[in-house]
Amino acid sequence: MKYGKREYRLPKTENRQETEKAESGQVSWVLGLFLILFLAILLYMQLQLAMYKASARYLEDALALSNLASAVIDIREYGSTHKVHITDQEQAYAGYCSAVRENLGLNENYEAVSHKLISGKVEIRNYIIYNVTGTKVQVWERNGDGRILEWEGTLGEVRTPGGQTIENTGVYSEITYPVEGFLGITVTAEKSKLVDVVSEYMGEETNEKTEDESGVEE
Known part of the structure; x- marks a missing residue:
């Protein structure tokens, strides 16, 4: 009996290696693109966060100046009793509204110009x-809908809506405003002072007296 010869050929590895390299290259390209996209989103979010922080600081300073202006x-x-009182509340509120528009760059409708x-x-x-007198605190409040509330409390017990204890005559205000966030989504932010x-x-008065007293005549 004769047996035929069988030839066993090793599979070609070149094509397989080329295919593996191509697939590996595609995976690397996709991962690289994903990494670039992720870094771009991260950078954009960091810039947005920095802008929000700068906006918050600016608005806090603007509110403080507006409160003080009112x-x-x-x-x-004050000259006779040394009591600091804000007696004309309507005038104070009108001054506050004017200062808010000026300090925040708003038009007459309270819309941002820039x-x-x-x-x-x-809003x-x-x-x-x-208004603090002795141990009494007289409160005059105007809400966003225009309602005016007046009441009296005890010093040390009266607090602002934000939880701050009233110790002296002062002015508190709270505003809301829209901010354009990530992917162009507009959110409503809030700031109070x-x-x-x-x-x-x-x-300021103490500083002025100190400057006057420190002057030297030649």
Whole structure:
């Protein structure tokens, strides 16, 4: 019996290696693209966060200046009793609204002229005046819907809507404003600020006296 010869050929590895290299290259390309996209999104979010922080600091300073601008105290009463009181609340509120528009760059409808920090209309949610006399705190509050509330509390027990304890005559205000966020989504942000009028007013007066007393005549 004759047996035929069988030839066994090794499979070609070149084509297989080329295919594996091609697949490996595609995977690397996809991973690289994904990494670039991820880094771009991360960078964009970091820039957005930095912008939000800068916006928050700017708005806090603007609110503080607006509150202080509205604190028109009774000079006669202060001269005779050294009590710091804001007696004309309506005038104070009108001054506050004017200062808010100017400090935040708003038009007469409280809409942002430039949309760099604020994307639309600003709403005044709360404006509160705290007049302190002895151990009593007289509160005058104007809500966002225009309602005016007046009441009296005890010093040390009266707090702002944000939880700050009232120690001296002061002005508190709260606003909301739209901010354009990630992927163009607009969200509503909120900012509030309490200004201690006594500390601000007496601090400036003390500085002025110190400067006058330090002057040297030649």
